[in-house]
Amino acid sequence: MRQLLLFVTTATLFACNGPSESKKGLSSDVTLTDRNLYSADTVMMVANANAGKNKEADKLFLQAIDVYRNKKDPSQAVALFKKSIQAQPQAKAYYEMGNALGDIGELKEGLQSYDIADILDYKPLNKLLYNKACYYSRLGDQEKAKTYLISAIEFGYGNIKNLQKDPDLNNLRKENGYAFNDMILTAMSGATDPDKLQWAVFSHEFAQVKFPLLLDMKYASNMTEDRIISYDNERYVPEMRDYAFSREVGAEYYRVGLVKANDSNRTLIYGVVDEMGGNTLPVYYIASFNNKGVLIDKLQIGGQKILKDPFKIATINANYDIEVASFQLTYEKDPDKEGYDDNKIREQKALGKDTYAIKEDGHFVKKDMVLGMR
Structure with missing residues (x-):
């Protein structure tokens, strides 16, 4: 047909x-x-x-x-x-x-x-x-x-x-x-x-990612039109509802891929690009859903919501560990006076790294918490 x-x-x-x-x-x-x-x-x-x-x-x-x-x-x-x-x-x-x-x-x-x-x-x-x-x-x-x-x-x-x-x-x-x-x-x-x-149709558009997956600044080039998430899918993307087009314009949303799936839940990664808010690099989220598409848990793992925030870079490994490193960015010119356009990054200062695990029920927990519970 x-x-x-x-x-x-x-x-x-x-x-x-x-x-x-x-x-x-x-x-x-x-x-x-x-x-x-x-x-x-x-x-x-x-x-x-x-x-x-x-x-x-x-x-x-x-x-x-x-x-x-x-x-x-x-x-x-x-x-x-x-x-x-x-x-x-x-x-x-x-x-x-x-x-x-x-x-x-x-x-x-x-x-x-x-x-x-x-x-x-x-x-x-x-x-x-x-x-x-x-x-x-x-x-x-x-x-x-x-x-x-x-x-x-x-x-x-x-x-x-x-x-x-x-x-x-x-x-x-x-x-x-x-x-x-x-x-x-x-x-x-x-x-x-x-x-x-409906959930099956949406979630199966997320292709399995290849491990290790590095979500750094360069990965933004993968956010192409064929990966765009339609606004019709706002029930699965909380940021679409959170924005509610409260600003003059909205953001765009992109599929990154499927991380993990079992009989009860699926874990996906998507990116949000708020170009009109001044940030052309995606903010990456990992989110888990049950088999009806109801959100279980969500975690920001990459990018920065506000340009003054630390910049996060994520690595997802084959054992499903999620490593999130944070960096303080220093620019050549004062962003408060010159803005961020055509303002090169002069220095990236490492602030630390957190590692998360994905539980069988779909929740994300820090690895030190998992070790502590043992």
């Missing part, structure tokens, strides 16, 4: 937009405009030619997220999302723009935006498919709404409350309430516990 949906999406986009710039023989310096924003081949050409982080695109994206989620202005957010995309096309920007377009009733354009997000490999896919089902239901195309809703469930969407109560699916429910419930039950027949299913 997934392959068919992607084929139909891609074929439709190429057909609707006609010959793109790439087919006219233009070089990779082609840019995105309002006219070709949904041209699949043009978007892919620009994305491939501009791989890597783009600070301007990220800044505009975070501003758009703030305007959309915090200030509740989807129209203005759409304009900012488009500027971000024109600076660099990213799956997350197309997806969030699709959400904002739906909020202002631009459903067909919203579907186009979701289509491009899909082609750019947006994750979690099940949420994107679910949103497309909602838009088709609102447009009155119940066959496509059914197709995308079933696909969303098959790819891990398990929010029963939304499936039963979401007003965006009212048209689909009204068509035949009994048939709708049967369709949902059939699609979810393999998912006896929706919470477990």
